[in-house]
Amino acid sequence: MGAVYPANAIAVLPESPAAERAFRRLRSMIGEAGGSAQVLRARTIEGEPELVTIFNAAREQEYAEILAECDNIIAGIEAMTSAGRFCHADLDDKDAALKGLSVRHETIQARDCFGAGNARSAISSLAMCQAVLDAFAKRVYKADAGSGYGMDPG
Numbered sequence: 001m002g003a004v005y006p007a008n009a010i011a012v013l014p015e016s017p018a019a020e021r022a023f024r025r026l027r028s029m030i031g032e033a034g035g036s037a038q039v040l041r042a043r044t045i046e047g048e049p050e051l052v053t054i055f056n057a058a059r060e061q062e063y064a065e066i067l068a069e070c071d072n073i074i075a076g077i078e079a080m081t082s083a084g085r086f087c088h089a090d091l092d093d094k095d096a097a098l099k100g101l102s103v104r105h106e107t108i109q110a111r112d113c114f115g116a117g118n119a120r121s122a123i124s125s126l127a128m129c130q131a132v133l134d135a136f137a138k139r140v141y142k143a144d145a146g147s148g149y150g151m152d153p154g
Contacts, residue, residue, distance in 0.1 A: 001026075002111030004054045012051065014113045015041065052114045059116035062108045067118065069101050070125040077136045086136075086143035094133055102126060 001022045003011040011026075013019035023039045030037040044051060073094055080090055105122060112119055 002058070002108075004051075004058050013111075014055070055114050056116045059108060059112045059114075060118050062104075063116055063118045063122040066101055066105050066108070066122045067125050069097070070122075070129040073097055073101075073129050074132050077132050081136065081139065086140045088140060088144070091133075091137055091140045094136070098126075098129055098133055101129070 001011075001013065001019070003013045011023075013023070020039070027037040027039050077094055080086070105126060108122075109119070
């Protein structure tokens, strides 16, 4: 859900209909498991900057994971390119990995209510990763066309 935990057993999310639904679902699951939980709507009286910092740190960590995975995808493509290895299975694997990262990024972005510092870097990294993957795809298609098994992409 993207909640942060400023104290033991207390989860906090910025107010939104999605956050309320998520907490109500969680409360129901806890009740079904024999526990108890409360859902409260609170207003910050003091300490709001610290709470925003906690939220941003959580999102920055998630964006950092996106950045690292993009680097891994690019490094893998560069290694295959250096080795002259241009096959559809590798392209499919990298394409699936990038699609998964894009979905994760959308999830993170949706809960980034306060503008985490490395949000733009994650978007740039995903775009770079897509460009590298597209260039690799052209090489795979070209190699495939040269083998007589595929179509020349033009």
